[in-house]
Amino acid sequence: MNPESQAESSGCGACEQCDQRRSFLTKLTLGLSGLIGAIMVLPGVAFILGPVVKKKKEIWRPIGSLDDFKIDEDFTLVTYEDPSPVPWSGVTAQSGAWVRRISDSEFKAFSITCRHLGCPVRWLSGPELFMCPCHGGVYYKDGTVAAGPPPEPLHTMQIRVVKGEVEIKTIPVPLTTTPLKESDV
Amino acid sequence: MKRIKKIWHWVDDRSGYSDYVLPLMKHIVPRDARWWYVFGSATLTAFFVQVLTGICLAMVYVPGGDEAYMSLKYITDTAFMGGVIRGMHYYGASAMVMLTVMHMMQVYLHATYKYPREMNWMSGVVLMMVVLGMAFSGQLLRWDDNGVWSVMVASEMAARVPFIGSWLSHFIFGGETVGGSTLTRFYVFHVFIMPSIIFAGIGLHMVLLLRHGVSEMPNPEQPVDPATYREEYEARLKKTGVPFWPDAMWRDVVFSTFVVMAILLCAIFFGAPSLSTAPNPSNIHSNPMPDWYFWWYFTILSTLPSSLETWIILGSPVLGFLILLLVPFFSNKGHRAPSKRPWSVGIIVFGVTSFVLLTIYGYYKPWSPDFGVKPLPESVIGATEGPVFEGGNLVYKKGCLYCHHIDGHGGHRGPVLSNIGQKLTRQDLTIRIMNGGYNMPSFAGSMSTEDLSHIVDFLLTRKEEGSSEPTQ
Numbered sequence: 001m002n003p004e005s006q007a008e009s010s011g012c013g014a015c016e017q018c019d020q021r022r023s024f025l026t027k028l029t030l031g032l033s034g035l036i037g038a039i040m041v042l043p044g045v046a047f048i049l050g051p052v053v054k055k056k057k058e059i060w061r062p063i064g065s066l067d068d069f070k071i072d073e074d075f076t077l078v079t080y081e082d083p084s085p086v087p088w089s090g091v092t093a094q095s096g097a098w099v100r101r102i103s104d105s106e107f108k109a110f111s112i113t114c115r116h117l118g119c120p121v122r123w124l125s126g127p128e129l130f131m132c133p134c135h136g137g138v139y140y141k142d143g144t145v146a147a148g149p150p151p152e153p154l155h156t157m158q159i160r161v162v163k164g165e166v167e168i169k170t171i172p173v174p175l176t177t178t179p180l181k182e183s184d185v
Numbered sequence: 186m187k188r189i190k191k192i193w194h195w196v197d198d199r200s201g202y203s204d205y206v207l208p209l210m211k212h213i214v215p216r217d218a219r220w221w222y223v224f225g226s227a228t229l230t231a232f233f234v235q236v237l238t239g240i241c242l243a244m245v246y247v248p249g250g251d252e253a254y255m256s257l258k259y260i261t262d263t264a265f266m267g268g269v270i271r272g273m274h275y276y277g278a279s280a281m282v283m284l285t286v287m288h289m290m291q292v293y294l295h296a297t298y299k300y301p302r303e304m305n306w307m308s309g310v311v312l313m314m315v316v317l318g319m320a321f322s323g324q325l326l327r328w329d330d331n332g333v334w335s336v337m338v339a340s341e342m343a344a345r346v347p348f349i350g351s352w353l354s355h356f357i358f359g360g361e362t363v364g365g366s367t368l369t370r371f372y373v374f375h376v377f378i379m380p381s382i383i384f385a386g387i388g389l390h391m392v393l394l395l396r397h398g399v400s401e402m403p404n405p406e407q408p409v410d411p412a413t414y415r416e417e418y419e420a421r422l423k424k425t426g427v428p429f430w431p432d433a434m435w436r437d438v439v440f441s442t443f444v445v446m447a448i449l450l451c452a453i454f455f456g457a458p459s460l461s462t463a464p465n466p467s468n469i470h471s472n473p474m475p476d477w478y479f480w481w482y483f484t485i486l487s488t489l490p491s492s493l494e495t496w497i498i499l500g501s502p503v504l505g506f507l508i509l510l511l512v513p514f515f516s517n518k519g520h521r522a523p524s525k526r527p528w529s530v531g532i533i534v535f536g537v538t539s540f541v542l543l544t545i546y547g548y549y550k551p552w553s554p555d556f557g558v559k560p561l562p563e564s565v566i567g568a569t570e571g572p573v574f575e576g577g578n579l580v581y582k583k584g585c586l587y588c589h590h591i592d593g594h595g596g597h598r599g600p601v602l603s604n605i606g607q608k609l610t611r612q613d614l615t616i617r618i619m620n621g622g623y624n625m626p627s628f629a630g631s632m633s634t635e636d637l638s639h640i641v642d643f644l645l646t647r648k649e650e651g652s653s654e655p656t657q
Contacts, residue, residue, distance in 0.1 A: 051360045052352050079467040082362040089365035090251030092333065096467030112469050117486070118341035119334055120469040122556065127584030128631035133472045134338070135487045136552045136598055138626050146626030149491050172361030173337065175344035175354050 059083045060160065060167040069101035069166060075123040075141075076100070077112070083170035097157050097168055098123050098130070100141075107159035109168060110143050115176045116150040130154060152176060213426035214433050215401040221295070222399065224288035226437035227444045231281040232383065234448055235319075238274040239376070246326070248372035250365040253328040254463050261457050272452030278320050280448055282478045285316050290533055293512070296521035297400040300411040303513035305393045310509045312386040315379050322375040324476050328368055333464040334473035336363050336371070345495045363466050398422065399429070403521035411518055472556075480547030481540050487552045554587035555596030565592045567646060576643025579636055583628070591647065599625060606648035614641045 061080035069076065075098040085093035096112040098121075110130070112120045119134035129146060130139040138147040143154035155174035160167050197203050245264060247256040260267035289309060292298060298306035321339075325332045336357065344354040359366030398418065401407075407417075427433060462468060475483055489497055523530050558581065563569055566577030580586055586595035589602045609617070618637060621627035628637075 049356070051358070051366060052355045054360075056361055077467070077469060082364055082466075084360050084362070084364075086250075086360075086365040088249045088252075090249070091463050091465045092250040092364050092367070094465050094467040095362060096469060112467070113337070116341075118337040119473055120471055122469050124584050124587075126582040127587075127626075127628070129584060129626055131554045131556075131584075131587065133553055133556060136554060136624075138554075140626065140630070146621070147624045149487075149489075149494065151491060151494075172355070173340070173358070173363070175351055176341055 054084075056172060057083050059170045060162075061170055062165050063097075063099065063168050064166050066161055066164050066166055069099065069107070071101050071103060073101065074125045075108075075110075077123070078109075078168065080168055080170065083172070095170065096120070099159065099166075099168070105161060107166070108142075109157040109159050110139075110154040111157055111171070111174050113155065113174050114150060115145075115152040115154060115174065116148070117176070118173065121154065150176075209395060210430040210434075211428040212395060212398075213422050214399040214429045215422060216425045216427050217402040218399050218433055219402075220436060220440070221291055221402065222433070223437050223440035224284055224291055227441050228281060228284040228288050229387065230441035230444060231277055231284055231448070232387070234273060234277040234445060235281060236380065238270050238277060239380075241270045242274060243376060248326075248369050250368070251463070253326070253368055254460065257327065257329075257460060261460065268457045269449075269452045271457035272455065273448055274323075275458050276448045276451040276455075278323055279476075279478065280444055281316055282320050284444070285313050289313060290536075294523055294529060294533055295400070295403045296409075296516075296526060296529070298513045298517070299409045299519075299521060300414055300517045302393070302397050302400060303517055305390065305397065306513050307510055308386055308390045308393060310506070312383060312390065313509075314506055315382050315386065319375060319379050319383070320476065320478060322371045322379065325371045326368070326375055327458070327460060328464050329461040330464055330468050330471040331461050331473050333363055333466050334471050335475065336367055337466070338473060342498050345499055399433075400521075403523065405520065405522040405525055408520045408525075409518045472553075474550075477544065477548075481543035483550070484543040484547040487547075487550065549597070551597035553596075554584075554598055556587065558586040558595050561586070561591065561594055565594060566643065572639045572642040573646055574643075576639035576641070579640050580643065583632065583636065583640070585640070588625075602644060602647055604648055606645045609644075611641055611645060614644055 063078040063080055077096055078099050079094050079096050081093050082089075082095045097109050098112060099107060099109045101107050110121075114121050114132040114134065114137050116132065116135055116137045119132050119137075121130040121132045121137070121139065123130055128141045130141075130143075132138070132148070132150070136148040137145070137150040139150070139154050140146045143156060145151075145153055155171070157171060158169040160169070242260065245256055245260050245267070247253055257271070260271055262268070292306065292309070321335075325335055325339075340354040340357040340363075343357055344350040346353055355361060357367070357370070358364070359370045401418070401421070461471070474480075485501075486494070486498065520526055560581040561577050563574075563577075566574055568574040568577065580589075580591070585602075588596045588598035589600065590597055591602045595602075605614070615637065617625070618632070618640065619627060619629045632640075
């Protein structure tokens with residue numbers, strides 16, 4: 001039985017009043033369905049996108065005492081807690097950087113993230129190069145690209161010394177082709 | 186017995202089994218739908234293996250920073266049957282990816298995507314992309330150091346999207362860096378979102394299959410004409426068709442049995458994939474590799490010219506998806522038989538050959554420095570003291586062997602140096618080492634004159650016996 005004959009048999013014919021009522025009920029149903037959907041979805045979307053729009057924190061983390069870094073020694077791998085760990089992060093909250101002390105107060109530090117596609121670069125003291133195992137990116141000791149596909153130099157990180165303690169300024173993962181904020185550089 | 190029959194009649198009447206389900210099972214299919222048609226149902230079977238083993242794994246797996254790795258170690262090494270279940274999930278994933286692609290190749294080769302089954306194909310393309318998404322996210326849930334650095338690579342790729350790249354990347358991380366929130370995101374994608382899409386997609390795929398019927402084997406004498414196809418198909422089916430259950434389905438079941446047995450045997454004899462070290466993002470000794478079905482893409486990314494890289498990383502998945510999705514609109518009528526469509530056979534042969542070659546290349550990854558090289562033995566150096574001996578040791582210490590191969594030792598990234606002494610002069614070698622060259626760093630800032638001289642002395646001895654000196 002089609003809807004029209006159904007309507008006729010139930011005593012509700014195609015009168016103008018019935019059409020208006022149906023039109024209203026259609027709009028009401030669609031409108032309320034949209035509202036239900038919005039109530040269900042929007043808080044969830046905001047929750048999921050929270051980490052994207054959250055204001056980034058600038059945090060200095062200690063990486064050792066000044067005496068731990070001898071002047072003109074090799075690059076040392078230092079580890080520190082990332083800028084925004086969650087309580088259940090465990091070992092995944094660790095980040096790393098290559099650090100070298102150049103003078104009494106001057107340091108050179110690079111993120112371990114390759115600027116090609118983000119794999120961890122290794123410092124090789126013999127050839128004095130940073131090398132990436134994934135796609136063969138190579139960098140000189142000043143962080144500039146020596147060979148391979150990286151489009152940009154290694155990301156330089158900030159170091160400061162406070163009361164004999166060496167601290168590194170944590171940064172978000174350096175994303176290739178997306179410049180970091182001025183304050184992170 | 187009478188009582189059981191009565192209960193069955195009640196169940197049948199109220200559920201509508203005989204009215205709805207049985208006719209679907211017994212719908213008429215072409216008589217010639219034989220072994221070529223088993224890949225789709227086998228893909229479905231592999232999916233069921235994944236769902237069931239996935240549920241088992243989820244009962245122990247903890248999607249948290251440290252706990253994920255520990256729970257996987259427990260599943261693999263301690264839990265009763267844990268290694269087999271994890272192995273089945275792993276080999277089931279490989280089977281599902283392979284069968285999805287084989288099913289798609291068969292459909293393409295037989296042009297089953299043509300009228301009126303365009304939407305069958307399109308829903309299949311979407312399903313294939315989600316299956317690949319499942320495969321990738323599943324690799325990350327292994328959450329060892331390989332998993333962590335694979336997320337890093339994925340988010341670096343996402344970061345290249347214009348305007349919203351960094352947002353996308355931080356969305357993937359669940360923050361500014363890889364960490365506790367990263368794994369839970371991928372867990373939700375892998376366990377809730379993508380399986381839901383697959384279930385819905387399979388439902389649509391099945392409805393469309395029943396609506397348009399199983400296609401016949403392509404016949405060079407029967408090109409598809411949308412004006413008459415349905416009538417002719419129905420007429421042929423009426424004349425020669427057979428019920429799907431059991432006349433056609435037995436082949437699906439036989440092949441699916443083979444697939445499930447293969448998955449189980451692989452899980453028992455090869456075991457679950459080994460876990461590398463804990464997921465510590467500061468571990469620089471990680472060497473991230475995707476699972477084997479992505480090695481071809483790994484090769485492409487590693488061998489691209491830098492200028493094309495961002496275009497290929499972002500463009501190829503989108504373009505590939507769109508081309509596949511729109512295949513029916515390039516041609517939805519005419520011949521289906523491969524003998525009348527030689528280019529389609531060519532595309533399949535080219536695709537399979539490229540996949541195999543790129544996969545092999547990805548396995549060897551000659552573009553990567555070999556960090557595991559050992560010093561050259563004296564038998565290769567050819568001296569036990571003096572400048573040549575010193576030079577032979579220095580090619581290891583100065584990292585030359587990470588990239589260059591000498592008489593069976595060293596990496597493959599750069600040119601082989603076994604006979605370099607007969608190709609380049611002392612001056613050529615000195616300039617090349619000091620200045621660097623294509624894909625080779627300059628060593629001017631990191632090598633003493635004495636070391637350079639020793640290395641050149643050694644390299645000049647690398648020549649075939651009886652060969653002449655290079656021209657000055």
